[in-house]
Amino acid sequence: MQNYEKFCHSGQLLYFCKLKLTSMASVKCSIPKGTRDFLPTEMARRNYIFDTIRSVFRTFAFEPIETPSMENLSTLMGKYGEEGDKLLFKVLNSGDFMEGVDFNQDYHKVAPQICERGLRYDLTVPFARFVVQHRDQITFPFRRYQLQPVWRADRPQKGRYREFYQCDADMIGSTSLLNELELVQMIDMVFTKLGINVTVKINNRKVLAGIAEMIGAPERLIDITVAIDKLDKIGLDNVRAELRERGLSEDQIHALDPVFSLSGSANEKLTTLERMFADVEVGQKGVEELKTLFGYIGAATMNCEVELDLTLARGLNYYTGAIFEVKAKDVQIGSICGGGRYDNLTGIFGMPDVSGVGISFGADRIYDVLTELQAFPEGLERAARVMFINFGPAEQAACVGIVARLRAEGISALIYPDAAKMKKQMDYANRKAVPYVAFVGESEMQTGTVTLKNMSDGTQQTLSIDALIDTIK
Amino acid sequence: MQNYEKFCHSGQLLYFCKLKLTSMASVKCSIPKGTRDFLPTEMARRNYIFDTIRSVFRTFAFEPIETPSMENLSTLMGKYGEEGDKLLFKVLNSGDFMEGVDFNQDYHKVAPQICERGLRYDLTVPFARFVVQHRDQITFPFRRYQLQPVWRADRPQKGRYREFYQCDADMIGSTSLLNELELVQMIDMVFTKLGINVTVKINNRKVLAGIAEMIGAPERLIDITVAIDKLDKIGLDNVRAELRERGLSEDQIHALDPVFSLSGSANEKLTTLERMFADVEVGQKGVEELKTLFGYIGAATMNCEVELDLTLARGLNYYTGAIFEVKAKDVQIGSICGGGRYDNLTGIFGMPDVSGVGISFGADRIYDVLTELQAFPEGLERAARVMFINFGPAEQAACVGIVARLRAEGISALIYPDAAKMKKQMDYANRKAVPYVAFVGESEMQTGTVTLKNMSDGTQQTLSIDALIDTIK
Numbered sequence: 012m013q014n015y016e017k018f019c020h021s022g023q024l025l026y027f028c029k030l031k032l033t034s035m036a037s038v039k040c041s042i043p044k045g046t047r048d049f050l051p052t053e054m055a056r057r058n059y060i061f062d063t064i065r066s067v068f069r070t071f072a073f074e075p076i077e078t079p080s081m082e083n084l085s086t087l088m089g090k091y092g093e094e095g096d097k098l099l100f101k102v103l104n105s106g107d108f109m110e111g112v113d114f115n116q117d118y119h120k121v122a123p124q125i126c127e128r129g130l131r132y133d134l135t136v137p138f139a140r141f142v143v144q145h146r147d148q149i150t151f152p153f154r155r156y157q158l159q160p161v162w163r164a165d166r167p168q169k170g171r172y173r174e175f176y177q178c179d180a181d182m183i184g185s186t187s188l189l190n191e192l193e194l195v196q197m198i199d200m201v202f203t204k205l206g207i208n209v210t211v212k213i214n215n216r217k218v219l220a221g222i223a224e225m226i227g228a229p230e231r232l233i234d235i236t237v238a239i240d241k242l243d244k245i246g247l248d249n250v251r252a253e254l255r256e257r258g259l260s261e262d263q264i265h266a267l268d269p270v271f272s273l274s275g276s277a278n279e280k281l282t283t284l285e286r287m288f289a290d291v292e293v294g295q296k297g298v299e300e301l302k303t304l305f306g307y308i309g310a311a312t313m314n315c316e317v318e319l320d321l322t323l324a325r326g327l328n329y330y331t332g333a334i335f336e337v338k339a340k341d342v343q344i345g346s347i348c349g350g351g352r353y354d355n356l357t358g359i360f361g362m363p364d365v366s367g368v369g370i371s372f373g374a375d376r377i378y379d380v381l382t383e384l385q386a387f388p389e390g391l392e393r394a395a396r397v398m399f400i401n402f403g404p405a406e407q408a409a410c411v412g413i414v415a416r417l418r419a420e421g422i423s424a425l426i427y428p429d430a431a432k433m434k435k436q437m438d439y440a441n442r443k444a445v446p447y448v449a450f451v452g453e454s455e456m457q458t459g460t461v462t463l464k465n466m467s468d469g470t471q472q473t474l475s476i477d478a479l480i481d482t483i484k
Numbered sequence: 485m486q487n488y489e490k491f492c493h494s495g496q497l498l499y500f501c502k503l504k505l506t507s508m509a510s511v512k513c514s515i516p517k518g519t520r521d522f523l524p525t526e527m528a529r530r531n532y533i534f535d536t537i538r539s540v541f542r543t544f545a546f547e548p549i550e551t552p553s554m555e556n557l558s559t560l561m562g563k564y565g566e567e568g569d570k571l572l573f574k575v576l577n578s579g580d581f582m583e584g585v586d587f588n589q590d591y592h593k594v595a596p597q598i599c600e601r602g603l604r605y606d607l608t609v610p611f612a613r614f615v616v617q618h619r620d621q622i623t624f625p626f627r628r629y630q631l632q633p634v635w636r637a638d639r640p641q642k643g644r645y646r647e648f649y650q651c652d653a654d655m656i657g658s659t660s661l662l663n664e665l666e667l668v669q670m671i672d673m674v675f676t677k678l679g680i681n682v683t684v685k686i687n688n689r690k691v692l693a694g695i696a697e698m699i700g701a702p703e704r705l706i707d708i709t710v711a712i713d714k715l716d717k718i719g720l721d722n723v724r725a726e727l728r729e730r731g732l733s734e735d736q737i738h739a740l741d742p743v744f745s746l747s748g749s750a751n752e753k754l755t756t757l758e759r760m761f762a763d764v765e766v767g768q769k770g771v772e773e774l775k776t777l778f779g780y781i782g783a784a785t786m787n788c789e790v791e792l793d794l795t796l797a798r799g800l801n802y803y804t805g806a807i808f809e810v811k812a813k814d815v816q817i818g819s820i821c822g823g824g825r826y827d828n829l830t831g832i833f834g835m836p837d838v839s840g841v842g843i844s845f846g847a848d849r850i851y852d853v854l855t856e857l858q859a860f861p862e863g864l865e866r867a868a869r870v871m872f873i874n875f876g877p878a879e880q881a882a883c884v885g886i887v888a889r890l891r892a893e894g895i896s897a898l899i900y901p902d903a904a905k906m907k908k909q910m911d912y913a914n915r916k917a918v919p920y921v922a923f924v925g926e927s928e929m930q931t932g933t934v935t936l937k938n939m940s941d942g943t944q945q946t947l948s949i950d951a952l953i954d955t956i957k
Binding site for chain 1: 513514515516519520521522523524527528531539542543544545546547548549550551552553554555556559570571573574575576578579580581582583587591594595598599600601603613614616617618621622623625627628633635637646647655658660662663665669673780783784785833834865867868871880881884885888891892894895896897898899901902912915916
């Protein structure tokens, strides 16, 4: 049982009174675990992030697409590993979903028989399906961006949701490393605009393959990179112990020493690697790609720090060339953006050898970073530039005309809907953080003016409508 | 089996070749019935509609909110009638959904036991749930807008989809008729901006209730309005026949004559109704509300036609005051926007007597109207303002610097990613409908200039970078 404000209506006036609610009502009013409502202030902040990312995507000539929230389950199943299949939200077939289904089976077997569709798990697999399905309507190389929610039946926990947005940009149908440069420039522009200092970490999957081959364990690529990936967290000795556990020989572990002791600039590291990869073709190719990319990056003007990080290993099963990851410098938080090149994304849908490279911005983590840095611009959440006080029918009519002119100029304006007490109207303006309040009383009506109060410094001036527009625009 | 273009990579160059696909691949690449992919051109047009609606909502000081795609099924069930319950998409519980469930029951009984959640069916019920759940965080009167997709398991057919967007604006917690005026002004501004001539039809549910009471059949309100609603389509005689079938007496049907024969301006109709409602309180209240609203509308400047339509009956179970419906004048299509006042929306969640009024724009139908009128602005779908031709490594490096400057100015620009043959690059520029193509060769590199080709008239000029920015911005 809790109290809340109830609105009782009496004519045009609005009163507040208190009322008890039965607990039944509060039970009804909840949302599924791991999902969120967004109130206007959160929306304004989220839209600021989305708008910034979208504007940068557009400046780089990426084109928007959208795919349905529901895909055929056959499109999604088997694309995210066994764990991923479990985390897919499945949509029950309409009508008599039970007809012809044997329910004396394991639930894993029953689920796909009663659910033909599932909710999008990421934007990448639907994009691959999209490219194959619409290949005749697309001009390649194709740069697409996509900002849409995805759903995962993950255990809800702090910062992990069952519905969240992904903001992806991919260029597909070109192997040029200029694409990789442009992704780094795009990352730089997004975080410069948002005011977040970041480090962009870059690696190349071919270099990791080269290292595995060099120590004579090409088939242990994943074991090696998973261990290397932990270097930051657990230290070199523990990484070595883990490699031992994973079955690498002492000779092989020893052969990795030069990789761990690499130091200096990206170019210095690459020169050392080049020597190490004298007989390892895939490693040479990786070094060559990184040299070209760091050459491009060196020639470009950028605000962010870009570093070669050989311990970066993300999404290995998936990526085949460059790998990117972005960390915020002033906040302890995981990666806020990542991506890489994949040489065969559409192969799963029968269209092989289409190379692509892309990145994904983590809007929720960026939101957390901006909150922690208190770096959201002021005034984002303001509902209106100006609110007109309502003194009664005649004054309201005058306000309607003035407000229509302001709105035609694109100025967000509001008239309080009732001639309520002044204190109540001013309280409302304060709660809504309106920067200006306008008064149109008898004298203003006679002279065709408005008295404008600046809510931040309390000053007041009487203005013509044109001067009003100039002042608050 | 079908042919398609395949991309084979050889160094930095890109070739096209033909390849046969197995039919298996094409089978995989489809989307669920009634859902849609949106390609860049469609996206640009849809965004134009959404952006226009959103900008008007903001100008009128509406604040954005979002609710989760999935709601608890208990929030949704029973809110849309029996038919609506059937059309809800239900989401299968994660994990062992079969545990403890008796599958020897009717599927209607099994479904809610294996599905706790359902997909949003409209934006109104989630908004009511939102208002009750967040009542302590909301300042009333509250103006919210919400642009999100909804899902309905309707039989797919032309113009009817299983996933589609709703664009809703509601003001809640105020009974002032100024709110109704503002909705009409908002409709006017949206369709003026979109260049669609519309008629806004207005009625009031209390007038309909008054008519039912006047002829002595207050309990037959729904039968009467359903029949009246068909007047346009089936004519007066058939409406009378239907009323007879629905069990109204000849006297009652005869008593409706004055309603059908009402004519003249809104004011003339209202004056006649006022006389008819001498003893019908609810009808008088409805006329009074309409008089006030049409008084406001008459005093405001509007482009659209606004008419009082007593045969307008939409959503009767739901609305309690004003009802709106918008028709495009130059296109034969159903309503493209509608709404009304409801006095007890949040009552279903235990918070009674909160009055609200709102409208919903039908983005899909507006899309169809703009397509039929060929009224989309030109150039919406352009991926970039300018594309730079790639002549090789040195020229590419020069272009990277220039393009970075353009992008910093907010200009959408592109470098072709490879030094492909000129014809291929120009073809690409043409397919992407880029308005300008830029050439940076040896002489331009020496002089720090760019040769710019205007793709619509074929003219070329050599410009400094500053002049380039001024020309294409």
